[in-house]
Amino acid sequence: MNMPLSRKLIFYTLLFVSALLVFAPAMIAFMMSFMTNQDIMAGNMIPTSLTFDNYLAVFDRFPLLNYLANSFIVSIVIMIGQLILCSLAAYAFVFMEFKGRDVLFFIFIATMMVPFEASVIPNFQTIRDLGLIDSYAGLSLPYFAMAFGTFLLRQNFKQIPKELKEASEIAGIGHFKFYLTVVLPVAKTSLVTLGVYGFLTSWNMYLWPLLSTTNDSVRTVQIGLKQLQSQEQLNEWGVIMAGGIIVVLPTLILLFLGQKKLQQGLAEGAIK
Amino acid sequence: MKHVELIGVSKSFEKQQNVLNEIDLSIEKGEFFVLVGPSGSGKSTLLRMIAGLEDITGGILKISDKTVNHLPPKDRNLSMVFQNYALYPHLTVEQNILFGLHVKKTPKKEQQKRLKETADMMGLTELLKRKPKELSGGQRQRVALARSVVSESPICLMDEPLSNLDAKLRAHMRIEIRRLQKKLGLTMIYVTHDQVEAMTMGDRIMVLNEGKIQQVGKPITLYNKPANLFVASFIGSPKMNMGKAVFSNQQLIIEDKLHLSLDRAEAAGIPKDKNLNIGIRAEHIFPGTHDNTTHELEVINVEQLGNETLITFEIGKELWTAKWLGQWNVHTGDKVAVSISMKNMSFFDADSGLLIKPASAEREQEVVAI
Numbered sequence: 077m078n079m080p081l082s083r084k085l086i087f088y089t090l091l092f093v094s095a096l097l098v099f100a101p102a103m104i105a106f107m108m109s110f111m112t113n114q115d116i117m118a119g120n121m122i123p124t125s126l127t128f129d130n131y132l133a134v135f136d137r138f139p140l141l142n143y144l145a146n147s148f149i150v151s152i153v154i155m156i157g158q159l160i161l162c163s164l165a166a167y168a169f170v171f172m173e174f175k176g177r178d179v180l181f182f183i184f185i186a187t188m189m190v191p192f193e194a195s196v197i198p199n200f201q202t203i204r205d206l207g208l209i210d211s212y213a214g215l216s217l218p219y220f221a222m223a224f225g226t227f228l229l230r231q232n233f234k235q236i237p238k239e240l241k242e243a244s245e246i247a248g249i250g251h252f253k254f255y256l257t258v259v260l261p262v263a264k265t266s267l268v269t270l271g272v273y274g275f276l277t278s279w280n281m282y283l284w285p286l287l288s289t290t291n292d293s294v295r296t297v298q299i300g301l302k303q304l305q306s307q308e309q310l311n312e313w314g315v316i317m318a319g320g321i322i323v324v325l326p327t328l329i330l331l332f333l334g335q336k337k338l339q340q341g342l343a344e345g346a347i348k
Numbered sequence: 349m350k351h352v353e354l355i356g357v358s359k360s361f362e363k364q365q366n367v368l369n370e371i372d373l374s375i376e377k378g379e380f381f382v383l384v385g386p387s388g389s390g391k392s393t394l395l396r397m398i399a400g401l402e403d404i405t406g407g408i409l410k411i412s413d414k415t416v417n418h419l420p421p422k423d424r425n426l427s428m429v430f431q432n433y434a435l436y437p438h439l440t441v442e443q444n445i446l447f448g449l450h451v452k453k454t455p456k457k458e459q460q461k462r463l464k465e466t467a468d469m470m471g472l473t474e475l476l477k478r479k480p481k482e483l484s485g486g487q488r489q490r491v492a493l494a495r496s497v498v499s500e501s502p503i504c505l506m507d508e509p510l511s512n513l514d515a516k517l518r519a520h521m522r523i524e525i526r527r528l529q530k531k532l533g534l535t536m537i538y539v540t541h542d543q544v545e546a547m548t549m550g551d552r553i554m555v556l557n558e559g560k561i562q563q564v565g566k567p568i569t570l571y572n573k574p575a576n577l578f579v580a581s582f583i584g585s586p587k588m589n590m591g592k593a594v595f596s597n598q599q600l601i602i603e604d605k606l607h608l609s610l611d612r613a614e615a616a617g618i619p620k621d622k623n624l625n626i627g628i629r630a631e632h633i634f635p636g637t638h639d640n641t642t643h644e645l646e647v648i649n650v651e652q653l654g655n656e657t658l659i660t661f662e663i664g665k666e667l668w669t670a671k672w673l674g675q676w677n678v679h680t681g682d683k684v685a686v687s688i689s690m691k692n693m694s695f696f697d698a699d700s701g702l703l704i705k706p707a708s709a710e711r712e713q714e715v716v717a718i
Contacts, residue, residue, distance in 0.1 A: 239434035242401050247448030247499070248422030261438040 109317040116313050130318035143300035153216040154278040155271050162225035167255050170233040171241055188223045200287055214288045225270050232266040272334035297323050351377040351535045357407035359393055367393055368559045380529050380536045382550035390559040395539045399428050399505050426503035427496035433488050435480040442476040445494050462498050470494045486517045506538045543583050555579050573706040577696050580627045588627040589668040595620045603664025614690040623698035632692035633670035636685030647682045
């Protein structure tokens with residue numbers, strides 16, 4: 077890009093400052109997780125001595141691994157459930173013709189305006205009546221149907237030329253086979269995007285697991301973190317931060333992997 | 349033997365009535381049948397109705413003497429080539445070609461045999477492992493053809509398959525498709541808006557306009573005896589020269605500009621009291637020689653094509669084009685001598701558009717040619 081040096085300087089300074097601001101909490105947490113309690117209390121920004129005691133303490137003092145496993149199971153179940161339901165719904169909205177399809181779709185989309193918090197009570201009652209409190213099913217079921225995911229996939233499926241569907245019809249390929257052998261492979265990129273998005277959202281959810289669980293055996297890691305904080309009389313910030321860092325790790329890994337895949341997908345589209 | 353038969357077939361959409369109106373048509377086995385018409389004439393809709401991709405609002409569609417109105421596409425035993433080829437982007441050429449055969453549960457051995465034959469025939473053997481995006485337009489076109497050939501369906505439908513190719517490749521593919529169709533004895537129904545394609549490929553042509561059949565017949569018949577003004581102006585390139593004509597004082601006056609002395613034999617049977625339109629093909633406006641010059645006209649444009657020269661004149665409100673063989677040293681603004689004769693003119697009823705009398709000279713030529 078052609079830009080005078082002075083302006084470049086200004087831009088980069090601004091970028092640097094805003095990056096610092098955005099990233100500061102994460103950096104501080106990362107630093108604190110390696111500090112001794114004295115260091116933290118003294119308000120040091122840079123640890124005087126590195127220690128892994130906080131990480132050991134986090135695993136030692138409460139069932140972090142158990143929480144992590146719960147979170148993994150719930151997030152993956154939600155992710156798979158969303159991918160299946162959203163792609164099927166999007167398929168119907170794109171490739172099946174029926175009266176009132178567009179109206180139905182707009183009503184479907186309109187549910188995006190209802191925040192999850194507003195539907196928490198009916199959801200809770202449903203799950204309770206089904207006897208699914210304290211179960212993985214209860215944690216994940218309400219998240220399976222997602223208007224946003226359906227919308228995302230519908231937009232992507234619409235880019236598939238309808239001649240492909242017609243060619244399949246002439247060859248005698250039914251809806252389900254077309255969905256499996258053509259639509260899903262062609263829309264792979266969006267499915268990955270939606271999968272990553274669904275996984276991260278469910279990994280980070282807090283309110284619903286708190287409501288629908290009553291014991292530690294099925295609770296997810298976000299609630300575990302909160303427990304770390306309130307269980308202690310005097311908060312051991314180093315331990316809390318170590319827990320936080322561990323919880324963020326899967327998110328980061330997924331983001332990096334997903335990003336690579338996403339870039340691949342984008343490039344593929346560009347060459348075509 | 350009638351292979352595809354349409355009896356009073358009509359199509360209406362919710363928002364648009366009578367997209368197709370009472371189409372009666374029968375297509376013989378092994379025939380190359382071309383549907384041609386301007387965009388919006390309903391030709392693609394008609395093809396899609398035969399394929400079963402579009403519902404039939406009225407009438408009967410028969411394939412091999414069986415009514416198939418309500419059969420799904422897969423049970424009609426036909427194949428189709430789409431304008432954008434409709435190749436599956438995530439599959440290789442080989443998988444694309446075999447895609448339909450998997451579904452029909454063709455044995456593996458048979459699949460491989462047909463794949464090999466088809467790939468050889470289409471010159472795709474080297475490309476079988478490639479993805480569609482790694483192919484050129486012409487290669488994609490051949491894959492689409494191969495996919496249709498490999499199904500061994502007796503009827504093949506094509507929806508403007510050549511319109512995405514450049515002119516040179518198009519001319520080449522025209523010949524290839526034609527050869528393929530003859531070799532395999534396919535009943536081909538081919539949709540195009542390009543009248544050159546229609547003329548060069550079709551055994552018979554149907555001209556469609558605004559959902560109505562204008563004329564069905566052999567290419568040469570359509571060219572020589574166009575049933576109405578629409579067909580006359582649609583078929584042929586450059587298009588037929590048209591003009592309003594009246595008879596007066598033993599003269600034929602065209603566009604108030606050209607006066608021709610009346611040829612009694614030619615004028616016989618033409619009602620003198622009707623509004624008339626005449627049409628004359630570009631190649632029938634001859635360069636005037638010493639004894640046959642009828643008019644001197646001003647040239648307003650010249651196109652040198654090398655083997656022939658197109659010269660445009662202004663006749664009243666109409667632009668007429670003459671096609672002369674060879675290279676002529678004519679320039680814009682020149683006055684050139686031409687020879688125009690009534691025996692080369694087709695006469696149309698200006699109100700109904702219908703043909704009254706075709707050009708008689710062409711009939712003679714036809715006889716000579718046989």
